[in-house]
Amino acid sequence: MSELPVGRPAQTFAEAEDALLSRWPETKLEPSLDRIRAFTEMLGDPQHAYSVIHLTGTNGKTSTSRMIDTLLRALELRTGRFTSPHVERMSERITIDGEPLSDEAFVDAFNEIAPYLHLVDVDQPHPLSFFETVVGMAYAKFAEAPVDVAIVEVGMGGSWDATNVADGAVAVVTPISIDHVQYLGGTPAAIAVEKAGIIKAGAVAVLAEQPDEALEVLLARASEVGATVVREGVDFGVVARTPAVGGQIVTLKGLRTTYDDVFLPLYGAHQAQNAVVALAAVEAFVGGEEPLGDEIVRNALAEVTSPGRLEIVRRSPTIVLDTAHNPHGAEATAAALEDSFSFSPLVGVIGVMGDKDAEGVLAAFEPHLEHLVVTENSTDRAMRASRLAEVAIPIFGEDRVTVVPRLADAIDAAAALAESGSGDSLSSGAVLVTGSVVTVGEARVLLGGVK
Numbered sequence: 001m002s003e004l005p006v007g008r009p010a011q012t013f014a015e016a017e018d019a020l021l022s023r024w025p026e027t028k029l030e031p032s033l034d035r036i037r038a039f040t041e042m043l044g045d046p047q048h049a050y051s052v053i054h055l056t057g058t059n060g061k062t063s064t065s066r067m068i069d070t071l072l073r074a075l076e077l078r079t080g081r082f083t084s085p086h087v088e089r090m091s092e093r094i095t096i097d098g099e100p101l102s103d104e105a106f107v108d109a110f111n112e113i114a115p116y117l118h119l120v121d122v123d124q125p126h127p128l129s130f131f132e133t134v135v136g137m138a139y140a141k142f143a144e145a146p147v148d149v150a151i152v153e154v155g156m157g158g159s160w161d162a163t164n165v166a167d168g169a170v171a172v173v174t175p176i177s178i179d180h181v182q183y184l185g186g187t188p189a190a191i192a193v194e195k196a197g198i199i200k201a202g203a204v205a206v207l208a209e210q211p212d213e214a215l216e217v218l219l220a221r222a223s224e225v226g227a228t229v230v231r232e233g234v235d236f237g238v239v240a241r242t243p244a245v246g247g248q249i250v251t252l253k254g255l256r257t258t259y260d261d262v263f264l265p266l267y268g269a270h271q272a273q274n275a276v277v278a279l280a281a282v283e284a285f286v287g288g289e290e291p292l293g294d295e296i297v298r299n300a301l302a303e304v305t306s307p308g309r310l311e312i313v314r315r316s317p318t319i320v321l322d323t324a325h326n327p328h329g330a331e332a333t334a335a336a337l338e339d340s341f342s343f344s345p346l347v348g349v350i351g352v353m354g355d356k357d358a359e360g361v362l363a364a365f366e367p368h369l370e371h372l373v374v375t376e377n378s379t380d381r382a383m384r385a386s387r388l389a390e391v392a393i394p395i396f397g398e399d400r401v402t403v404v405p406r407l408a409d410a411i412d413a414a415a416a417l418a419e420s421g422s423g424d425s426l427s428s429g430a431v432l433v434t435g436s437v438v439t440v441g442e443a444r445v446l447l448g449g450v451k
Contacts, residue, residue: 057174117211159197268336327360345370
């Protein structure tokens with residue numbers, strides 16, 4: 001891949017995508033805000049043209065972002081949302097009023113910022129990365145729209161994440177657990193130090209339930225900068241939840257009032273937690289003493305979608321996609337499967353990235369899977385299926401592991417196992433495809449997606 005020559009605009013989505021992907025990948029990090037600051041200054045600091053709700057945490061960021069977006073639009077605010085990584089298409093990362101940029105709008109957004117890339121590159125020790133460039137695109141596009149509020153998810157960490165040139169009026173911290181150890185550290189406290197960097201002076205910090213050592217770091221940061229803190233389990237929380245057809249019924253205690261028996265079309269206790277964190281974030285953003293309104297909250301949450309998060313994409317047999325890629329996420333997904341479904345047998349198709357805790361992910365799923373098909377996605381970062389099998393066999397036993405490197409063939413093999421294992425009319429076999437956002441995205445494309 002090669003970057004477009006300076007001065008030549010991209011003509012197509014593929015050209016814009018190619019130019020972006022030719023830059024430093026998301027996995028190559030040099031912890032500094034110098035490049036993104038230089039870039040956004042050249043763009044006129046668009047990130048200061050609207051209010052920002054900034055999210056960090058280990059798991060749940062994208063689902064929570066989508067819920068915040070839906071609630072804000074129900075309040076008739078114009079929204080921009082930046083999330084990463086994408087499931088199927090790069091344009092999913094930048095949405096206006098809940099809709100991803102069209103191919104044409106994405107190309108236009110790239111061409112608007114492209115003339116400045118070379119200017120930053122030649123003036124900095126390192127060139128702008130892919131992620132920094134897309135963040136600049138998003139901030140510029142939100143200012144152009146213009147949006148009333150941007151919901152911005154960090155890429156990794158917080159303090160030196162490229163998104164952190166924006167100052168969130170509300171800083172949301174979803175549950176912190178161990179991930180990206182090589183960049184963020186190996187303890188919740190070390191990881192929390194980086195993530196706490198999005199909490200700015202005068203902001204409201206909305207904290208999901210956290211490990212004690214992470215909470216201590218977050219509270220210290222809030223105190224240091226004079227931010228107000230609201231905490232799950234203290235100021236807001238999930239009062240009750242009951243699995244239901246197509247999702248769950250939840251009772252949520254917000255900052256102002258309690259919303260009883262609200263339908264949430266997503267599965268699992270973790271999504272109920274994401275919903276109440278989103279509710280508190282929006283209440284904190286709006287301010288005042290008045291509740292949001294029962295009908296507004298009820299209608300908004302009933303519309304929420306989160307592609308690739310316990311998403312059913314096919315029946316006969318049922319195929320479920322989930323982006324769990326670390327042990328904490330895998331445990332939440334496994335609990336939700338037990339809570340909301342009665343699949344028998346459940347066959348796993350798992351493909352992970354080479355830098356992830358594959359053993360931890362597999363161990364979380366082992367009690368819930370009858371059989372495991374190990375596979376790999378198409379990226380260079382993917383752990384090879386043969387290597388994943390070496391990790392899986394001591395956990396599952398040799399008889400329960402099948403190696404099928406090509407993802408499409410792995411899904412077919414798992415579907416056949418699920419169907420053959422459904423021995424009577426009362427049981428229903430299913431396939432769970434998981435282990436990585438990329439694996440799920442590629443599976444979603446293979447299975448025709450769900451719009």
